[in-house]
Amino acid sequence: MSEIKIPMVEIFETVEGEGTRAGFPTIFVRLFGCNLRCSWCDTKYSYPPEEAGSVMTIGDIMRQVRTYRSTHLCLTGGEPLLYGEKSAALIEALLEIETLTDLHVETNGAVDLAMFMERIDSPKVRYIMDYKLPDSGESEAMITSNFALLREQDELKFVIGSDRDFAESVRVLERYPTRALPLFSPVWETMPPAKLVQLMLDHGLSQVKLNMQLHKIIWDPAMRGV
Numbered sequence: 001m002s003e004i005k006i007p008m009v010e011i012f013e014t015v016e017g018e019g020t021r022a023g024f025p026t027i028f029v030r031l032f033g034c035n036l037r038c039s040w041c042d043t044k045y046s047y048p049p050e051e052a053g054s055v056m057t058i059g060d061i062m063r064q065v066r067t068y069r070s071t072h073l074c075l076t077g078g079e080p081l082l083y084g085e086k087s088a089a090l091i092e093a094l095l096e097i098e099t100l101t102d103l104h105v106e107t108n109g110a111v112d113l114a115m116f117m118e119r120i121d122s123p124k125v126r127y128i129m130d131y132k133l134p135d136s137g138e139s140e141a142m143i144t145s146n147f148a149l150l151r152e153q154d155e156l157k158f159v160i161g162s163d164r165d166f167a168e169s170v171r172v173l174e175r176y177p178t179r180a181l182p183l184f185s186p187v188w189e190t191m192p193p194a195k196l197v198q199l200m201l202d203h204g205l206s207q208v209k210l211n212m213q214l215h216k217i218i219w220d221p222a223m224r225g226v
């Protein structure tokens with residue numbers, strides 16, 4: 001199983017910039033490839049026409065992960081669940097690393113989570129699932145059956161670029177009940193955070209959490225590996 005090969009972009013250690021674990025030192029494992037092409041994507045280097053940085057075996061990935069001391073790990077991309085059984089095998093292998101206490105998966109909402117939820121039964125694994133809104137150009141690709149699969153430890157992220165996106169986020173939350181924590185994130189270039197906060201307050205969204213990308217505040221937003 002550790003011989004399974006996966007196209008990779010990078011592995012690095014920094015602080016988590018997003019979600020409920022923002023601020024914790026975290027190991028990032030970024031896989032190559034994505035089944036979406038969001039208009040505002042900030043990791044265009046993680047899919048064609050760019051090329052994978054390398055092809056690593058699960059064993060190679062584990063060896064590199066073990067060189068870091070962070071206990072949180074973020075599996076991201078691209079789309080880290082693009083490789084189905086192989087992605088699941090990678091998560092299972094990472095769970096064998098005893099020092100890791102949290103393994104969160106940044107998934108794009110266009111991969112069916114059913115197989116992963118059935119196969120991987122560990123409270124350490126948490127899904128941070130996106131719901132792609134109209135401005136992304138990918139809302140048609142959303143698999144809404146995933147909403148009912150998400151658990152309390154999971155997070156549901158809306159990246160909001162406009163008033164239209166905000167209105168759609170509110171509508172989606174009303175239409176698809178979920179146990180996951182809803183996170184509202186501003187599109188860096190088009191949605192001033194102060195405006196998003198005002199919209200949240202105006203709509204009385206007391207159960208929604210603002211999600212700022214700390215890494216874009218700490219470092220140059222165009223910087224990689226941070």
Ligand SMILES: Nc1nc2[nH]cc(C(=O)O)c2c(=O)[nH]1
Nearest residue numbers: 015016017018076106215226
């Ligand atoms: N610091 C930092 N936090 C992040 N959280 C999610 C990231 C991602 O690219 O998926 C990311 C990232 O690229 N950097």
Ligand code: SF4
Nearest residue numbers: 034036038041078108
């Ligand atoms: S799903 Fe993520 S990696 Fe893929 S295009 Fe959209 S923002 Fe980029």
Ligand SMILES: [Mg+2]
Nearest residue numbers: 042043076215
């Ligand atoms: Mg990123």
